[in-house]
Amino acid sequence: MKNRVKRQLAPYLLVLPGGVWLLIFFAVPMITMLSLSLQEGDIVNGYRFTGHWQTYVDAISAYQTQIVRSLIYGAITTIILIALAFPVAYWIAFHGGKRKSTYLFLLLLPFFVSFVLRTISWRQILTDEGPVVSPLKSIGLVGDSFHILGTPAAVIGGLVYNFLPFMVLPIYVALERIDPRVVEASRDLYADPITTFRKVIFPLALPGVFAGVLMTFVPASSDYVNSEVLGSSGTTMIGQVIQAQYLVNSDYPTASALSFVLMAVLLIGVFTYARMLGTEDVMKVAAR
Amino acid sequence: MTASTLERTAPAAEPAVKPRRRLTGAGFMRAYVWVIIAWLVLPIAVMILFGFNDTPGRYNQSWVGFTFKWYARLFELSNLTQALINSLLIAVVSSVLSAALGTGIGYALGRYRFRGAGSLNLVMFATISSPELIMGASLLTLFASLQVGLGAVTITIAHVMFSISFVATVVRARVMTLDRSVEEAAADLGATPWVTFWKVTFPLILPAVFSGVLLAFALSIDDFIVTNFTAGTTETFPLFIWGATRIGIPPQVNVMGTLIFAAGVLFAVIANVRSRKATKKD
Numbered sequence: 001m002k003n004r005v006k007r008q009l010a011p012y013l014l015v016l017p018g019g020v021w022l023l024i025f026f027a028v029p030m031i032t033m034l035s036l037s038l039q040e041g042d043i044v045n046g047y048r049f050t051g052h053w054q055t056y057v058d059a060i061s062a063y064q065t066q067i068v069r070s071l072i073y074g075a076i077t078t079i080i081l082i083a084l085a086f087p088v089a090y091w092i093a094f095h096g097g098k099r100k101s102t103y104l105f106l107l108l109l110p111f112f113v114s115f116v117l118r119t120i121s122w123r124q125i126l127t128d129e130g131p132v133v134s135p136l137k138s139i140g141l142v143g144d145s146f147h148i149l150g151t152p153a154a155v156i157g158g159l160v161y162n163f164l165p166f167m168v169l170p171i172y173v174a175l176e177r178i179d180p181r182v183v184e185a186s187r188d189l190y191a192d193p194i195t196t197f198r199k200v201i202f203p204l205a206l207p208g209v210f211a212g213v214l215m216t217f218v219p220a221s222s223d224y225v226n227s228e229v230l231g232s233s234g235t236t237m238i239g240q241v242i243q244a245q246y247l248v249n250s251d252y253p254t255a256s257a258l259s260f261v262l263m264a265v266l267l268i269g270v271f272t273y274a275r276m277l278g279t280e281d282v283m284k285v286a287a288r
Numbered sequence: 289m290t291a292s293t294l295e296r297t298a299p300a301a302e303p304a305v306k307p308r309r310r311l312t313g314a315g316f317m318r319a320y321v322w323v324i325i326a327w328l329v330l331p332i333a334v335m336i337l338f339g340f341n342d343t344p345g346r347y348n349q350s351w352v353g354f355t356f357k358w359y360a361r362l363f364e365l366s367n368l369t370q371a372l373i374n375s376l377l378i379a380v381v382s383s384v385l386s387a388a389l390g391t392g393i394g395y396a397l398g399r400y401r402f403r404g405a406g407s408l409n410l411v412m413f414a415t416i417s418s419p420e421l422i423m424g425a426s427l428l429t430l431f432a433s434l435q436v437g438l439g440a441v442t443i444t445i446a447h448v449m450f451s452i453s454f455v456a457t458v459v460r461a462r463v464m465t466l467d468r469s470v471e472e473a474a475a476d477l478g479a480t481p482w483v484t485f486w487k488v489t490f491p492l493i494l495p496a497v498f499s500g501v502l503l504a505f506a507l508s509i510d511d512f513i514v515t516n517f518t519a520g521t522t523e524t525f526p527l528f529i530w531g532a533t534r535i536g537i538p539p540q541v542n543v544m545g546t547l548i549f550a551a552g553v554l555f556a557v558i559a560n561v562r563s564r565k566a567t568k569k570d
Contacts, residue, residue, distance in 0.1 A: 025430070
């Protein structure tokens with residue numbers, strides 16, 4: 001009897017410490033942030049809860065350009081990532097042979113260097129006096145006013161670079177799981193390679209693409225490192241605004257309101273996308 | 289593998305043409321994969337190269353000449369050295385803590401069916417997929433409203449928070465594939481559940497716990513976004529680099545980046561070789 005009670009208690013005791021940690025430091029902060037977004041005051045005199053929704057209205061109208069820009073950059077990044085990553089994942093999964101894990105390891109090499117350092121390294125490569133722009137200028141291929149740094153292309157390029165492995169890996173995992181016999185069956189039934197790809201391989205890889213989109217679109221849209229390092233005032237993303245409002249201006253209510261708007265937009269985006277895709281169980285796919 | 293099965297099923301009239309077309313297609317894609325890998329490695333190569341640049345001072349933008357002097361003067365900048373020490377300490381403490389907490393969750397989710405498992409999965413999914421910006425910012429609001437001073441402790445708390453779910457996911461996957469008959473055998477031989485766990489189950493899930501620790505360590509030492517919100521005036525290695533961006537990155541940063549990269553790659557290769565040997569033994 002005592003043993004049975006113990007056994008029923010076991011999972012709760014195991015989960016308790018970690019669960020409490022997640023509750024206090026993940027769930028509760030979301031609530032304090034929501035509450036702070038509805039407060040008025042300043043960091044010196046303290047904040048009072050006033051249910052001040054006006055902060056949201058003001059924040060959205062002041063920063064709608066940056067919000068929209070971030071979502072556009074995030075979407076473009078994600079589309080480029082699918083196009084770049086799919087062939088890589090496909091080739092490794094179907095033609096990687098015994099060296100599959102070596103190729104995957106090579107794709108993961110950037111993770112051994114700090115995210116900030118990688119991005120700064122790109123700035124060094126793309127700067128006006130750097131090895132890319134100055135040769136182009138000296139052979140007269142581009143004009144003197146030509147820049148890469150500071151343009152949207154540089155920011156999106158940085159985002160694509162930094163998130164590529166997060167797109168390759170889930171697609172690879174999905175392709176790797178495809179039973180070769182299914183592909184064979186399709187050929188036996190006289191499907192040409194393109195039809196086999198379109199009707200058999202691609203649909204089976206879709207859960208991987210979905211997981212990849214989730215793992216790249218959300219962090220890319222909310223990123224502030226790439227735009228800060230590779231961009232200019234014309235590429236400011238909402239992440240930079242939120243970061244500056246918190247850490248430079250200490251305008252916590254505005255920053256919190258913007259954070260919530262960003263999170264809501266991303267959540268809506270992700271779920272709309274899931275609907276469009278017709279994925280039955282988003283959580284199941286994403287949780288893998 | 290697929291190529292050989294295809295040859296078998298291909299119509300007899302075509303074999304002379306088909307393999308060659310397949311080869312050129314695959315060859316083109318192989319070249320493409322290598323171009324992508326080269327692109328991924330390029331900024332790392334630049335980072336390593338400029339650690340050997342004989343630049344007179346902090347301005348390390350254009351190539352002057354080859355030198356080892358920055359390796360000799362690696363610990364010359366006390367702020368940078370302190371930042372690196374902070375990063376290492378936080379990574380060690382947070383990876384061990386998150387491994388302990390995450391293993392509990394992962395084991396429970398993999399082994400038992402219990403009320404609340406679904407919402408726990410949901411929270412884990414939320415911590416893995418939430419923007420780091422939001423997690424960092426919301427933690428800042430919590431610490432600010434509780435008037436907790438920011439520093440190494442709050443950074444560690446934050447790192448444990450986002451690492452738990454990764455550790456739990458890795459451990460859960462391992463627990464789910466465990467052969468339960470081994471544990472039943474231990475019980476049949478009179479071992480108490482406690483002894484069974486420590487003598488049988490734990491050694492079996494240890495590799496997963498270990499990869500969880502490594503994952504948490506890697507996440508912690510590289511983290512910038514959440515750390516930036518929870519650090520206050522404390523500096524970690526990525527925060528130091530961020531702060532130095534405008535005034536110029538000292539070459540010592542490239543050297544430290546190179547050494548961390550080399551250590552990480554070496555460690556991963558050793559771990560991979562060892563696990564291959566282990567699977568061969570099985």
